[in-house]
Amino acid sequence: MTIPPDHPAIPTPKVGVLLINLGTPDAPDAKSVRRYLAEFLSDRRVVEIPPLVWQPILRGVILTTRPKKSAHAYQQVWTDDGSPLAVHTRATAQALQVAMGDMVRVDWAMRYGNPAIADRLAAMKAAGCNRILLAPLYPQYSAATTATANDAAFAALKAMRWQPAIRTLPPYHDDPAYIAALVASVERHVAALDFTPDALLASFHGMPERTLHLGDPYHCQSVKTVRLLREALSLPVHMSFQSRFGRARWLEPETEATLTDLVKNGVRNIVVITPGFSADCLETLEEIALRAKDVFLAQGGENFAYLPCLNASADAIILYQRLMSRELSGWID
Ligand SMILES: C=CC1=C(C)c2cc3[nH]c(cc4nc(cc5[nH]c(cc1n2)c(C)c5CCC(=O)O)C(CCC(=O)O)=C4C)c(C)c3C=C
Numbered sequence: 001m002t003i004p005p006d007h008p009a010i011p012t013p014k015v016g017v018l019l020i021n022l023g024t025p026d027a028p029d030a031k032s033v034r035r036y037l038a039e040f041l042s043d044r045r046v047v048e049i050p051p052l053v054w055q056p057i058l059r060g061v062i063l064t065t066r067p068k069k070s071a072h073a074y075q076q077v078w079t080d081d082g083s084p085l086a087v088h089t090r091a092t093a094q095a096l097q098v099a100m101g102d103m104v105r106v107d108w109a110m111r112y113g114n115p116a117i118a119d120r121l122a123a124m125k126a127a128g129c130n131r132i133l134l135a136p137l138y139p140q141y142s143a144a145t146t147a148t149a150n151d152a153a154f155a156a157l158k159a160m161r162w163q164p165a166i167r168t169l170p171p172y173h174d175d176p177a178y179i180a181a182l183v184a185s186v187e188r189h190v191a192a193l194d195f196t197p198d199a200l201l202a203s204f205h206g207m208p209e210r211t212l213h214l215g216d217p218y219h220c221q222s223v224k225t226v227r228l229l230r231e232a233l234s235l236p237v238h239m240s241f242q243s244r245f246g247r248a249r250w251l252e253p254e255t256e257a258t259l260t261d262l263v264k265n266g267v268r269n270i271v272v273i274t275p276g277f278s279a280d281c282l283e284t285l286e287e288i289a290l291r292a293k294d295v296f297l298a299q300g301g302e303n304f305a306y307l308p309c310l311n312a313s314a315d316a317i318i319l320y321q322r323l324m325s326r327e328l329s330g331w332i333d
């Protein structure tokens, strides 16, 4: 059949980008934190202990003690608009939507809690998206973050009769656009400080050490990010791993121990960045900007500045536009 000349143009495929972050409680109270931790820590990609062993410990010990303590920590960083992780991720999606224009629909979701990945995928599909790029916002690949975000998306697709076509964003730990965004952000924030730093510490979220021996790329990708930062910055750059959980050995060196060693070695003025986090959250704002700062100053440090994550900054939007446009090649041109 030939298409008559007055046939309406075939509609351009509706392409979507779903930014995915880790997830956060709905409110900074023990009940909401408990619900969030129960979902998060029951994920077998996060805690790789057989459920018959792990669930009694989780239900009997962790979920009876940790929610109250964590809720107190969340209260110290909560904003009028909600949890920082959600606020920054939403702002990033909104700014990226403006940057990418009408050809792409940009949405955001959380792996745990709200907005749920399944709900946002359904909404994108209902809006006509038949090609979707899943973009877990983790520069360094980890099964506990990147893989589980994609798992949740594929589980949602499993229930769809008519699935959209899917692509996933690879890790971008050594992408020149990511390093350039971090360097621009560090230089801008350091120029605005009222002290001159002796060194910079890049603190990454920790992982159990066994994941490194099993061949997971997270540690090596974090080390490469730091090497590239070192080559681009004029400050001495150190690295460490934060947010230990449980009794197993985690990646070393640990952040607070590293800060203590740096003071012993004469560093008095430090800037700390958390390049493994795309958005500020409990782990950066409470653990680093508040608690790690106290440790550094108590050990004899004089000046400590935590520099924010890329969040929804202009540097971040330039980076994400570049990353997403590359992955969308052939879908939008
Ligand atoms: C086994 C435990 C954990 C692993 C493995 C883990 C890996 C991991 N996490 C992030 C990013 C974030 N984690 C956040 C909070 C958080 N992480 C754990 C445990 C593990 N993380 C817990 C128990 C918590 C909750 C808070 C607490 O009770 O201490 C967050 C912040 C969430 C927020 O609401 O602000 C982020 C982000 C990465 C990148 C990662 C592996 C590379």
Ligand SMILES: [Fe+2]
Binding pocket: 205, 243
């Ligand atoms: Fe974590």
Ligand SMILES: [Fe+2]
Binding pocket: 243, 244, 282, 283, 287
């Ligand atoms: Fe923490």
